Amino acid sequence: MNYSIQCYICREAAEDAVTSECGHGYCSNCINTWLNQSALCPVCKATISKNQLRKCYVQVLVGDPIISTQNFQIFVKTLTGQSLSIDNAHVSDSIRSVKEKIEKATGMPQSEQRLIFSGKQLEDNKSLSDYGFNNGSVIHLVGRLRGGLCFYEVTRGS
Known part of the structure; x- marks a missing residue:
């Protein structure tokens, strides 16, 4: 190596x-x-x-x-149990570029992806090396949490 x-x-x-x-x-x-x-x-x-x-x-x-200087393979696992592989990953790859590859493979927009590795949510501006990735590492893909407060107008019927 x-x-x-x-x-x-x-x-x-x-x-x-x-x-x-x-x-x-x-x-x-x-x-x-x-x-x-x-x-x-x-x-x-x-x-x-x-x-x-x-x-x-x-x-x-x-x-x-x-x-x-060699590339390696990482795996992405979804909450539904599906798994996909990302070949030719490199420790210098950004999390953003990994999300781009996931979007191409799954159709899930990057803005809705949350990636978890070793219990940490991955940040777009960091690289695989920042999190200690190596060959065979597994990322968990979950959707963004949707939240918010809905207001409804309640009227009394006559």
Whole structure:
């Protein structure tokens, strides 16, 4: 299996990898271009500067963006017991992109999907790696809870 540090900006294997003080990894060119436009980390919005960047030689810490470059399969299970598989999933895939695949397969609009993994509701802007997905992981698909308060006018009959 091949491993590399993933750039949070281009989502590719980082070239000339560097990390910020907040711990996020990037391609040197990607983060330098980013910092020409913004002084905030693109991931956590912490203030960072070019002189705070550190070259990565080895980065093997739990939770760091070291990723497998291979795709894997995840499963989606509905409340009715149906199951579908999503092939070619990658740890960098966003939950939003997973919802797009589910919508194509089931017809259920993304806005009505709630995805649960390990007891947590998945957020659209996060990635599979943020939740610790790996080959064979199972997501539970449930519909959005519909709520609200209905008001009815009650009139007395004569």
